[in-house]
Amino acid sequence: MRGASAVQEILTARPELAVRVFVVWEPVIPTDVAPPTSKTLARFHDRRARQYWDRDRALSADVVRSILAAPDRYGLRDQVDADTIVWDTVAVFPAGARWENEFPVPSFYGFPVVQSSQGLAAALQPPGTAMLAIDGPLRLEATSWGRWKPSS
């Protein structure tokens, strides 16, 4: 949940940013037995956000399907398999990117979100704009997609 707060802080600091935020809540751990409550939804109070409850993890499955069909397109060969669940993950798509048959390639993605907030903030900077008030080194490189596998 610290990741959600970190992203909201970035959005709060950038009210002028033309960005649309899609927040997808999905059950991953055993306590995820119901959709998020108002308290959880309030973590993203930005008006640019839209929130979804994905009980069957349909989006995660579609992302994994796209990656497995063309792993090199996403730079994720051998990092994702059919059991992968994409979660605690952030992905940024630039203006103009469209989702046609396959999931679009993000310009930035990171996992877990709380450790990707600096990279997210940098990814949201307009090209050629200096980054202000950043703590520590920039993390622009992609990290692995969020994954969780049930123990067999």
Place this chain on the structure above:
Amino acid sequence: MRLRKVVLIVAGALLFVAATAGAGLAWLRYAPRRTPPGQPALSRLDAATLGTFRDAFNDAAEETRVLLLFSPT
């Protein structure tokens, strides 16, 4: 007498645990699920509505888009 006391304590503890678990489940089941002001209501996403989600993503193609996937607990 002592055995009866132990049984009563154990039964009370079990009752307390069951009541707490029941209240927790009821809260999860019936708690309000309202999005903050200015946002659309929480939408269900599944295989049938994935196309609608994709359309919403593409409809905002003139903007940068951020996609986040989280567990609610």
